[in-house]
Amino acid sequence: MFGMFKNLVGSKMLSHEDLQPVLEKMKEHLVSKNVASDIAQKLCDSVAVKLEGKTLGTFSSISTTVKTALNESCLQILRPRRRVDILRDAMEAKQNRRPYCITFCGVNGVGKSTNLAKICFWLVENGFRVMIAACDTFRAGAVEQLRTHTRKLNALHPPEKHAGQQMVQLYEKGYGKDAAGIAMEAINFARDCHIDVVLVDTAGRMQDNEPLMRALAKLIKVNQPDLVLFVGEALVGNEAVDQLTKFNQALADHSNMTNPRLIDGIILSKFDTIDDKTLLLKFKLKSGSG
């Protein structure tokens, strides 16, 4: 990609006009790599700032400057605005004798339940006792899927390794029931039993499905989880931005609160299925969260 900057080598100072055609090309290149065009523009602007008014005598100095500028602005986009430190926050909740609650949401089939299990494993490795709340009461096999994960996690961390305590428990009420109510019961149960963390699995839903988005907003409103995580799939490309924006919008619209709970963080799943990993950029920028 840096080849397009070749013509800028010279002894004269680079002006805005010199840069424009090259940056236009760079933007086009980024867009062809699946970077949303507003973000590509942002990246180009930041490169422009670094180059304008400079005299760059050799090609290598140009390409180094462009690279550094790109790198810096990518990092800026990816760096979270709010710190999410689950382990520290969960520890704090534990000291206050209340369970720390994380809710997972997202569209159908993106990997909510799988990532919930992965985070559960990580929490258990860090000594936390976890309750999984089976609040996907719609999709066939959703409860059994979590039961299987619970069993496997407990096999990896048997009570003998943790002072006789069972590390992972499943709270489930089968299918068809109200998800918000089950989450509430699970959190109360966890509080009574001094379980440290509650992980709430929710059913997948399309971002335009109003009744289902309303139900999710209700679950989050009545339970006020400490952390709401949105799971997005790396493969979907630009569509992921729409999903995220609409989930956030729905949480705001349906909560009837001036300060609604919105999405705090994002899990990007199925990263292993794409060869070209530029999606991350636009995703982070749109969300403005960690």
Next chain:
Amino acid sequence: MVLADLGRKITSALRSIIDFDEMAGGLNKRRMIQSSVYKELVKLVDPGVKAWQPTKGRNNVIMFVGLQGSGKTTTCTKLAYYYQKKGWRTCLICADTFRAGAFDQLKQNATKARIPFYGSYTEIDPVEIAKEGVDKFKSENFEIIIVDTSGRHKQEDSLFEEMLQVYNNIMPDNVIFVMDASIGQACEAQSKAFKEKVDVGSVIITKLDGHAKGGGALSAVAATKSPVIFIGTGEHIDDFEPFKNMIPGFSSDFLTKGGEQESM
């Protein structure tokens, strides 16, 4: 149009097909462009081969393949239910031993729709299950035998190898590639890889009830060189319809959507 996630290659191909000079002066240009793009899109997803059809009165083994979470298991039941309602003797086999709860999912779906099913909680080899299930149902003279498999992706060779093993052992009459409509352009390489490994004969596009109108999916469909036979429009068993050349909303919608934001 790029906004609608249509592959760049296809966009430029379309551009060269539409002859702007030939367009009549007074006509609404945008409408005209849209309608010709629409026609070209129809051609794009129409590979020119006739879709495979099951034959009444004999066994028709159909194998489902696709990426993780694309909707295979849900769609298996939808297809089985569709044929069952039309009077075919239909059954389901769960050859997914990887995904937690996979057999329970298929079992619950099948039970609800009263479709006979086969699977195992203990056998870990999907090839074994697929073979046993197909043999059993063949001997019982089932007409439509649908085999569900695990989700997989091309970056994991062993998963693709496993798919080939299942394929070689059951020799299906048709392989259906299930694709999520929201998939981005990256899926083109994935569908090509599936097509190269097993003989994909048809495509089903799922989740068309979502926001995405399949722009990204189009190039992926084209890569399989196989006809789209059904579309999924929701999570319920009857949110399913035959694909009649072009679905309303699938193309015309995303064209207007893309067209309004950014002119071609």
